Amino acid sequence: MKQLKVTGEELPDTLRQVVDYRKSGLSLNHVVGCPLDCGYCVRHFFGNFHMKKPHLVMPDDEAVEQLVGHWAFQPNLTPIQIFNRATDSFLPIVKEHLFRCIEDLDRRGLKNPVLIITRWHVLPEDVERLARLQNLRITVLITWSGIEDQKIEPVSCDIAEESLRVLAGEKGSLRSLLYWRPIVAGLNDSDAHIFRARNLSKLADATVFTGLFYRNEIRAYFQSVGAPDLYAGVARRKILPQDVEARIIAAFGDTPIFRKTSCGIAYAHGIPDYNGHYGIPEICDICPAAQLDICQKAHHVPDMADIHALARRAGVDAEGISRDDRRIEVSGIQEQQRYFMQHSLNFQVHDCKQPHHFGRHGKADIGWS
Template sequence: MASIRISREKTVRPAPANLPPSLRSYIDYRKSGLSLNHIVGCPLDCGYCVRHLFDNFSMKRPHLIVDDEVAVESLINHWAFRAHTTPIQIFNRATDPFLPGVKQHLFTTLKDLDRRGLSNPTLVITRWKIDPADVEQLEMLENLKLTVLVTWSGIDDERVEPVSSAIAARSLEVLAKKAFRTKKILYWRPIISGMNDTPMHFASARQLAEFADATVFTGVFYRDEIRDYFRQAGVPDLYEAVARRKILPRETERRILDHFEGLPIFRKTSCGIAYAHGVSDFNGHWGINELCEICPESQRRICSQHHRTPGLEQVRELARLVSLSTDDIDISEHRVQVIGSTEAQRYFMQHALNFQVHDRAQPHRQHMHGRAEIGWE
């Protein structure tokens, strides 16, 4: 492992007064749900981290914005929160939840939500060390539908990812041995063509998949900030252009699916979580059927049985709630289409409906699975 410095302190420092507003606002809506991030700062230095987009990559020590109790109250009183329905993510934007010091706040936050009887889908994403004692803390939860997504890439270029992938592999093994109620996902990401898409990487991923309830694979966010960081680090451009969506070329996906034949593997995070828990997908991807062609038959059956096209008035009510125009709403058996929306507005509606919600300006491109056009031309 590269010489990254991990503080062993069991307390997290208060956030500085000059923390950017984009980080001080510690609740935001993302595709996998309401994201709670009242700790910011991470020493792991993964070069493709979204912290580049929040001007926070240089903050290596975790800092606490508000106490856990305040954060939980803010979350459950957020305008978009719906008990037992809204997916929740904890510490997935600006730190790793299992870092020393941070994980005590993770456990406190989870227990606070759980004691309220909430059964919301809850996602915790990590690439760091999970110990048996950590799993014991997670297994104490009784109500939340908890999923731990262990990020593994197999990348050995320390300029791109200085943290050894062996750490994530070990964490997944610990979960496999100790976790029963807690679901575990091999979060195979980011897959970068020409870097970690060799037969050796595929064989390692397939071996690790045996420890998981499901595998989710995806590409890399390649934005201007991330490309600039890599160029300064001497890393050749990963792709010929940057993109708004994650990049994963068609040929790379084909080889992955060929190698994983017979194992439960999913293109979308919420699909893997749904399979692990034996429930329907909270993002309603069944409406975009080509996504589902790789899903196990048992999961296809569950999602198809729960697929319901919403009525116009129900959609309009949600649109009014998020201050979207109720004019020109178009509903088909596959998706709801609105105009002039932000991602947060669409995702709230999507989770409330369990049905895909798209914006007319960013139409779904068939068989590209929501990815960037690079490699799919």
């Protein structure tokens, strides 16, 4: 299969830094550029939405070395994401680089969780190749929104639905998620959309639903293409109004659905949630009893000595740390430091300056009373 060549194209420093820590894992992004034009894409935040042709920032072997050599990487523990902020993993010109990276990691005997997010075609031969991996715990997350406005979602949702069908077959230890996002009030939250999502959930090993990152960059892009102004304001966190969440949960009934990505991955693989959400019980009030039992058995409140040791490793001031039975709160912590501590402890770590309000599950205030 044809592969990309390392490009000399000018890139901002944020894109030349191919490894960074995000909530769902340590993220590897050494391919930049995507032609799919999803209007809500996080590429708006990294200054590369205009790049439609994928470019290779560095060779795959060098990128993997940067990943496993990152200060926060821990063998068999750190969740890993591949190509989740600057391209789509299963674009034909990109997926050979995806396979080369995960096969390199697998040959090292690593058992880390690996998340691969796509809204493009996943083919039977792709599933066969992924299923041959011996060590990594792989989850393919199929992004599906049901949005029909082509200014916002120019890629047909039929593609994601067919990928779910392909992944629904025999696939060994590989698992698939219906990644229902972004859900937007008045756009794709009708009874028909919810019914369609519930039917699609039967094709996946778990279903995760979430809202929209509606920040200034996204709002400005929507205005530039004549798309509707979806909410009255912008927000740092994802917007998913309270009534929309309640209708979705009620409609799914006994069909499992999860608020958090790591919760869905945990359920799909029959393991505890690596983000430690069990300490925030109102997040878990929709989880199946069997999964709650798995997470409860793995849950413990960490010792302050362990917290301080991790804080020192992450370069966090230990003086600004407090802890209760629900979460650790840290003053002046950066996101990469926070997620490193959270995954190391399997316990929620929050930034004092960005408090999580009770019952809102880390969502934006918009639409919540």
